[in-house]
Amino acid sequence: MKPDAQSPKAAAPAAERLAGGSRRALDTIGRLPPCRWTQALLTRWGISARTAVIAVPYLWLLLFFAAPFVIVLKISFSETQIAMPPYQPLLEWAGERLTDIRLDVNPGNFLYLIEDSLYLRAFANSLQVAAVSTLLALLIGYPLAYAIARSDPRWRGILLMLVILPFWTSFLLRVYAWIGILKNNGLLNNLLIWLGIIDQPIVMLQTDFATYLGIVYCYLPFMVMPLYANLEKMDLTLLEAAEDLGCRPLRAFASITLPLSLPGIVAGCMLVFIPAVGEYVIPALLGPADSLMIGKVLWTEFFNNRDWPVASAVAVVLLLLLVAPIMYFQRVQGRESGGRP
Amino acid sequence: MASSAPAPTRPSHPWNDPALEPYIRIERVSKSFSGFVAVDDVSLNIYRSELFCLLGGSGCGKTTLLRMLAGFEEPSSGKIHIDGLDMSGIPPYERPVNMMFQSYALFPHMTVDQNVGFGLKMEHRPRSEIADRVAQMLKLVRLSEFAKRKPEQLSGGQRQRVALARALIKQPKLLLLDEPLGALDKKLREHTQFELVNLQEELGVTFVVVTHDQEEAMTLSSRIGVMDHGKIVQVGTPQEIYESPSNRFVAEFVGSVNVFEGQVTASEAGRMRIRCAELEQALDVLSNAVAAPQARLWVAIRPEKIQLALQPPQAASNWTRGLVKEIAYLGDLSVLLIRLESGKTVRVTRPNVWRHEEESITWEQEVYLHWHDSSPMIVRE
DSSP states (O other), X not given: OOGGGSOGGGGOSOHHHHXXXXXXXXXXXXXXXXXXXXXXXXXXXXXXXXXXXXXXXXXXXXXXXXXXXXXXXXXXXXXXXXXXXXXXXXXXXXXXXXXOEEEOOOTHHHHHHXXXXXXXXXXXXXXXXXXXXXXHHHHHHHHHHHHXXXXXXXXXXXXXXXXXXXXXXXXXXHHHHHHHHHSTTSHHHHHHHHTTSOSSXXXXXXXXXXXXXXXXXXXXXXXXXXXXXXXXXXXXXXXXXXXXXXXXXXXXXXXXXXXXXXXXXXXXXXXXXXXXXXXXXXXXXXXXXXXXXXXXXXXIIIIISOOHHHHHHHHHHHHHHHHHHHHHHHHHHHHHTTOOO | OTTTSOOOOOOSOGGGOTTSOOSEEEEEEEEEETTEEEEEEEEEEEOTTOEEEEEOOTTSSXXXXXXXXXXXXXXXXXXXXXXXXXXXXXXXXGSSEEEEOTTOOOOTTSOHHHHHHHHHHHTTOOHHHHHHHHHHHHHHTTOGGGTTSOGGGSOHHHHHHHHHHHHHTTOOSEEEEESTTTTSXXXXXXXXXXXXXXXXXXXXXXXXXXXXXXXXXXXXXXXXXEEETTEEEEEEOHHHHHHSOSBHHHHHHSSOOEEEEEEEEEEETTEEEEEETTSSSOEEEEOOOOOOTTOEEEEEEOGGGOEEESSXXXXXXXXXXXXXXXXXXXXXXXXXXXXXXXXXXXXXEEEOOSSSOSSOOOTTOEEEEEOOTTSOEEEBO
């Protein structure tokens, strides 16, 4: 650390004064705790502590979300070439001068996504699989979360832990485990044959059924957690009030519990739907070989076809497709936390 | 609705009329929660158009009793009849009873008019009828302009009125109120108390109110049931409760009181002479209580019934003396704590009738305390 960097006033002509002044400044800094001189430094730069704290997550997002996205966006507008990296640069210096920039925007990749029905079908199929899985997860997750939220408080912690417990094992291992259960001579078929329910194994692996099963199984905790958080904090006297006013328990659930848990339902559905749309591993391992999931298409374009620009275009479109539900989710979250007037 | 239906004429003391069928009959009702007895063998009759208060400290079982009337709890033993109907096994949504909750329990996702109209909607009434009755009800509680607000946009007093309107719209035979004014500030509370009484008289609905606030119970009720440890200790009009408490708990819970332990030295018809170790002079008490000579008992005197004098009274009984230890000036009255020679501290209140008192009593001054022979109350332990 240069001593004169500490104080701008130390730039006085007299060298002795400079040395003395900076020594004093150093002394002062030495006596202060680190947080104080950090604050002093930030204040000198015109940054308040508040701004500094808020800046950290923004910086993180800028570095690890916005910047990669810009790169992907850039690649999506370029053309593929057999080289390293396998795409043409978007900006090129055509001449000697600095201003001779050739901008090569190529919307062809996006047009290609529309021309080839494969991509549209893959997007539609992914959205459908994600939507159906989300609905199934909601139908299973809601009663589960409801039961936990209404159980004896002593049991709640244990029951919740059982919901989260699968996360202690690798995601990939759990998906592989389903292969062992679902395959023709797997656990489930053997059990059904042993019980005498069937005499021929049912083909379950590499079917849409297995895809749905895998997605619902893997994402169920993401549905249960927000629903539980919502249902658990509900004021139960509201249900008593409803009953007191002549409302039967089932109707009370429909007109009080359900509408009040809507933010939890939206949160859970978004947490399942958004990752499920781009899901690659589960359909690849459990689903049919010809399954058209956009995550799988993305993988194929990127690694098998080595067509980075088209893969990037697919990724950009996927992101744009998901922006709408994410924004809706944000709005509902904001409303729940009382941001509404 | 309130104005169209003529208010039933309320007999002044229905509980004194043996021919009258009680509206609510609570017969030997007990309720225990896993070993803990919340309500212990309570029998109580409440009459039509009464405003009955259940008064007691926290955990005395008053709320449990109320919840049994509403149907949220089933009695462990005993029976509850409302309007001649046995209520056992009847769920809350089928009882002719509505309740106003302590927390108001307004539905946060519904507007004020949706909240108020909820009960009628559950009865599948036509939409136009619901709208009309909601409008009437909101007018009655003076909230017409807030119909489209959500509960969170209302003040505490407004929420309380929404809860009241919601509970009254089904014209219940019985309205249960759990600490109806607990969440309001003092000024609003006083105002609302009278409003509640007026509304009750106007509609003629039977009210059962649970409260821990004796002042609230006094202002509101036709009769009070004082509860302690799951039992009803005394039932009576506010005046009976205050002036003739049946035991020491009631005397001390309702208002403040000075209690002395004494021994009967002589008794004749309607009169009793009691010797208290803590008082210099004997007590000469007008009382119909029957007590054996030498029996030990408790004598309670309300602070406002003790007079102060600077000269010793002429009487041979019903007075004592002490030193003024504390004076609290409360504006309308002053509270004095006076230490007797026996060491006992006696609480005395004096109304501040004059703006500037000539002969004022000050700290450490010796004063004489005297009272009328009708003032001391004989109470059981």
